[in-house]
Amino acid sequence: MAVAQVLNSEWTKIKSVRSTVWTLTMAFVFTVGLGFLISLLSKDQFSKMNARELQFIDPTLTSFAGTGLGQLAMIVFGVLVVGNEYSTGMIRTSLAAVPRRGAFLFSKIGIATLLAFAVALVTSFVTFFVGQAALGRFKASIGDPGVLRAVFGGALYMTLIAVFAMGVATILRSPMLSLGILMPIFFLIAPILGGVEATRKIAQYLPDQAGTKVMQVVTPENDVAPYGPWGGFGIMVAWAALAVLCGWLVLKNRDA
Amino acid sequence: MIEAVGLTKRYGAKTAVYNLSFQVRPGTVTGFLGPNGSGKSTTMRMILGLDRPTAGHVTIGGHAFRDLPNAPRQVGALLDAKAVHGGRSARNHLLSLAQLSGIPASRVDEVLGVVGLQDVAKNRSKGFSLGMGQRLGIAAALLGDPQVLLFDEPVNGLDPEGILWVRNLMKMLASEGRTVFVSSHLMSEMALTAEHLIVIGRGQLLADMSVKDFIAANSAGFARVRTPQTDAAQREKLSAVLTEAGGQVLPEQDGALRVTGLALPRISDLAHEADVRLWELSPHQASLEEAYMRMTQTAVDYRSTDDQLAGFAAQQGPGALLPDAAAPVPQPVPQQGWYAPPPPQPGVPHPGVPGSGPVPADQNPYAQPVQAPVQEAAPTPPSLSKSDDTTPEDAR
Numbered sequence: 001m002a003v004a005q006v007l008n009s010e011w012t013k014i015k016s017v018r019s020t021v022w023t024l025t026m027a028f029v030f031t032v033g034l035g036f037l038i039s040l041l042s043k044d045q046f047s048k049m050n051a052r053e054l055q056f057i058d059p060t061l062t063s064f065a066g067t068g069l070g071q072l073a074m075i076v077f078g079v080l081v082v083g084n085e086y087s088t089g090m091i092r093t094s095l096a097a098v099p100r101r102g103a104f105l106f107s108k109i110g111i112a113t114l115l116a117f118a119v120a121l122v123t124s125f126v127t128f129f130v131g132q133a134a135l136g137r138f139k140a141s142i143g144d145p146g147v148l149r150a151v152f153g154g155a156l157y158m159t160l161i162a163v164f165a166m167g168v169a170t171i172l173r174s175p176m177l178s179l180g181i182l183m184p185i186f187f188l189i190a191p192i193l194g195g196v197e198a199t200r201k202i203a204q205y206l207p208d209q210a211g212t213k214v215m216q217v218v219t220p221e222n223d224v225a226p227y228g229p230w231g232g233f234g235i236m237v238a239w240a241a242l243a244v245l246c247g248w249l250v251l252k253n254r255d256a
Numbered sequence: 257m258i259e260a261v262g263l264t265k266r267y268g269a270k271t272a273v274y275n276l277s278f279q280v281r282p283g284t285v286t287g288f289l290g291p292n293g294s295g296k297s298t299t300m301r302m303i304l305g306l307d308r309p310t311a312g313h314v315t316i317g318g319h320a321f322r323d324l325p326n327a328p329r330q331v332g333a334l335l336d337a338k339a340v341h342g343g344r345s346a347r348n349h350l351l352s353l354a355q356l357s358g359i360p361a362s363r364v365d366e367v368l369g370v371v372g373l374q375d376v377a378k379n380r381s382k383g384f385s386l387g388m389g390q391r392l393g394i395a396a397a398l399l400g401d402p403q404v405l406l407f408d409e410p411v412n413g414l415d416p417e418g419i420l421w422v423r424n425l426m427k428m429l430a431s432e433g434r435t436v437f438v439s440s441h442l443m444s445e446m447a448l449t450a451e452h453l454i455v456i457g458r459g460q461l462l463a464d465m466s467v468k469d470f471i472a473a474n475s476a477g478f479a480r481v482r483t484p485q486t487d488a489a490q491r492e493k494l495s496a497v498l499t500e501a502g503g504q505v506l507p508e509q510d511g512a513l514r515v516t517g518l519a520l521p522r523i524s525d526l527a528h529e530a531d532v533r534l535w536e537l538s539p540h541q542a543s544l545e546e547a548y549m550r551m552t553q554t555a556v557d558y559r560s561t562d563d564q565l566a567g568f569a570a571q572q573g574p575g576a577l578l579p580d581a582a583a584p585v586p587q588p589v590p591q592q593g594w595y596a597p598p599p600p601q602p603g604v605p606h607p608g609v610p611g612s613g614p615v616p617a618d619q620n621p622y623a624q625p626v627q628a629p630v631q632e633a634a635p636t637p638p639s640l641s642k643s644d645d646t647t648p649e650d651a652r
Binding site: 085093097 | 323
């Protein structure tokens with residue numbers, strides 16, 4: 001069985017359910033919309049800052065402020081792509097047709113990742129330009145050093161969040177359980193731990209906290225992170241890879 | 257050809273399937289029978305490589321399922337009618353399965369026509385009834401035009417027309433030389449569809465024989481004898497005489513006697529010698545369903561000795577684990593169930609019914625797999641069946 005056939009089949013599956021369209025649209029709308037609003041508000045705030053504070057403003061990162069909400073839609077997308085196979089029982093039909101479970105899982109994750117990346121790339125560029133337009137005279141240009149990397153990084157960040165969610169859903173084999181664990185972690189626990197001085201040293205190695213670094217252009221004043229933009233991104237890649245690897249081991253060894 | 261050798265599956269402390277060995281041959285419909293929870297689906301899942309056997313192995317055409325090249329073109333399976341994404345249309349569901357093995361989209365429309373779903377092909381399967389779901393599952397199994405087909409309870413939820421259609425479809429597929437393996441918990445259905453039967457209970461093999469042999473071995477008959485209702489003494493007298501002559505006599509509710517172990521002419525002679533008048537002496541045939549239920553019931557009894565369900569089974573009575581079983585038949589037996597011989601009673605050996613009577617668990621013929629003991633232990637009273645021209649209930 002050629003991998004191309006499995007990829008083809010997974011593409012048919014992913015485009016024939018409404019949740020795909022809904023979750024990816026939400027990811028776009030939340031990221032762009034919230035980024036625009038926060039950029040508008042930040043413009044007023046920036047105009048009250050003194051020269052020393054203005055050294056540390058990061059217009060690129062500001063326009064990506066909506067990512068925190070948009071990533072939740074990406075998590076739902078990733079969880080549903082994998083988790084629906086389990087919640088509907090479709091997994092048994094699928095595995096009866098694709099006895100090679102590795103081919104099945106990696107084709108599914110591969111197709112979903114490509115789709116997520118395509119949407120995230122569009123989202124990222126639209127977010128940047130909309131955000132910069134809202135920032136007025138504080139805006140960054142796409143040609144400025146590090147900015148293009150940050151915009152691409154924003155797309156990669158969103159994509160990897162989805163991949164991480166797919167890995168977790170494969171391990172837990174239930175969409176409800178996966179969402180129940182992932183949502184609080186990314187919406188509450190990680191931001192809280194990252195915001196508190198005492199726990200930041202640990203929290204900075206969490207996937208979203210580390211991955212956000214790739215969207216930074218200007219290093220903040222009190223930055224303590226021992227890694228740069230790509231270093232932080234690398235940590236996130238490691239998390240996603242670990243989740244998918246564990247998911248593959250679970251799928252390979254457990255009864256369907 | 258499907259071949260299982262010593263197949264065993266344990267989930268923690270629970271043994272779902274134990275030391276199951278059988279062959280499913282091409283060209284016939286093989287029925288896979290057992291009550292709910294007897295391990296049919298687990299066995300099916302092991303055949304399809306979804307569950308890994310704890311011990312033993314099962315192969316299809318000599319290969320383990322996971323090693324089959326292009327499996328969907330060789331094996332088609334309906335496991336669970338509900339195992340589809342409800343948000344996906346019937347056609348897209350089949351299309352995604354077809355693309356896995358390079359089956360053209362035109363084949364999808366073909367099988368949709370075969371199962372009669374062409375008009376709802378674009379509808380999301382969420383709104384499908386169980387019967388429509390079964391048809392969709394059958395369509396998925398037929399997609400790759402496979403030589404080996406597995407169907408897990410395919411007639412569940414189908415209307416009579418659909419049941420007839422499935423029955424004919426199975427027979428047609430088998431007549432084309434394919435291997436067709438169909439599970440069911442309904443003996444009556446299998447008696448009409450299958451040529452060969454594999455019966456399991458509590459995960460163990462109870463019988464592996466042709467339907468013809470199964471009927472011959474298991475459909476026990478009995479005679480109904482009625483004495484004048486005005487004279488209870490005559491009834492007592494006849495009862496004593498028949499028992500003395502080696503028959504088993506059970507009273508029925510309306511005063512008739514149910515006699516097994518004696519041929520009809522012999523009963524007549526005995527009554528004549530005892531000077532008892534008869535108002536009725538009629539032959540009756542046990543249903544296959546009853547024979548099957550008693551067989552699987554015995555397996556439950558056997559298993560309950562080394563299972564934590566022991567207390568549960570004792571409280572509920574043997575029939576409680578069989579959802580189709582009515583409440584245990586009270587004594588005297590009601591006349592309405594004329595085709596149903598009484599369930600095995602402790603201390604009352606019941607000829608023609610294997611495993612009935614006081615069989616200690618360690619001597620239970622079903623403790624050892626395979627059919628030999630079933631056939632040996634089941635002599636049908638010859639004269640009784642000879643004189644019986646009523647058709648068995650299941651062969652209508």
